[in-house]
Amino acid sequence: MNFRAVWAIYRVEMARTLRTLLQSVISPVISTSLYFVVFGAAIGSRISEINGISYGAFIVPGLIMLSLLTQSISNASFGIYFPKFIGTIFEILSAPVSYLEVVLAYVGAATTKSVAIGLIILATAALFVDLHIEHPFWMVAFLILTAVTFSLFGFIIGIWAANFEQLQLVPLLIVTPLTFLGGSFYSIDMLPGIWRTITLFNPVVYLVSGFRWAFFGHGDVSVTISLAMTLVFLAACIAVIAWIFRTGYRLRT
């Protein structure tokens, strides 16, 4: 295992975040605060409690999940796409590093960044609402598992993308709508019958539900199903990455 190479790539990726600290950290804090002002204070005060939880507190897991998914995808996809775009990928490809080490470094850095942002949003949320985390271990576990899974997904997008438009395509047109429709701001039980059934095909429902269970002790679906679905998506991402590296898809011609 070439740990020095993993560390070298990881450090460069983290240094990029530190160079853009305002954009990386301050921006999610501000947008979370805005969500709380709009949904928590303005609209939330007119919405009754959901399962005995104030609406302001109810949306916290969904808000964190929303940022976690978008940040994991954008950090990991940009991380691997950028060297492809400027051409520095040659150095990674010609170095004595294995594919596993490359994934560890890029996905590790993207995961670190998105988990840090998730925790910052949690801390910001605690300033607005009274939060009590029922299962802290599972909260952290879901946070990390989701960040790793979606960083792997982002890594795949970064390798697949041939231009900046494609890089934005999946996050903007697929992930963001699925997150908004995945129960981030409401319980899927609030939906009429047919829409509730349709929503169950949205994988984000399981992520948000499991994460909400860790906070409040109950979610829209069973926590076991949430965990199983997250692991299935993780396994699917690992399988795709294994195929990419076996074939050299869009990396080695």
Next chain:
Amino acid sequence: MQPIISIAGVSKTYATGFTALKDINLEIRRGEIFALLGPNGAGKTTLISIVCGIVNRSSGTVTVDGHDIGSDYRAARSLIGLVPQELTVETFETVKNVLAFSRGLFGKKSDPALVEKVLKDLSLWDKRDSKIITLSGGMKRRVMIGKALAHEPQILFLDEPTAGVDVELRKDMWALVRGLRDAGVTIILTTHYIEEAEEMADRVGVINKGEIVLVEEKTELMRKLGRKQLIVQLREPLKAVPEALGAYRLELSGDGNALTYTYDNQAERPGVASLLRDLESAGVAFRDIDTEASSLEEIFVNLVRKTP
């Protein structure tokens, strides 16, 4: 001595169907400077990219110091430093950091003293804390070389190292490359500047249309394939070449003051002595004679033209 790089039966056909390399067989000797010459699109960069692990080969085997580039890629790649043609380097990082990154990527322990030495050798020490984006093209080129040297390679690939570099810097680079060779580093360079190969290479390989046309010691190549010219400065101008000298296929200069005789210096009888005798017999008096050897560039152009 076992070659440091051994390329056997390597071919490359891209997904588009374009065949970039056809059955390449080449051995690079330890410690030599090998110049790979070829016109644009001949396959030079593809060949280098295959050895370095950037491009997959369609068939054939490549070993680097006995390590197969596929099954033993870590050992093979750790010996190689690559300076690509394009100036591709993280623009917002500092010079020192990009060198440290390359060293780490190759699994080498951090060594600030070595990075300092490399930067000083490349006259970049003053720029160590500058961001790459602020550097000139020539400096970026040196940074690329610095990155390749930061992990102490035994083999250095230089793909068009002096493209777009001014004359002074080019000479500095030549001196640097010679210094590396003296330190035992094997150097493979591709270049468009034939004078670069002529100046530095121990051996020359010519590649054209994906095939190795020739591999030869540079001096031997120039001796074998070199055409020489004998220029005879005449006392009195001639209007035409005398018929008695027709067999020599002489060229008369525009002003009629010089005759040029092109001959093969490998021939058993180049014909110089007999020409001088026949000139005298024909009554053509001359005041001076001069000879010129053809350059590697002329040899190269002739070789490439001959390839079907």
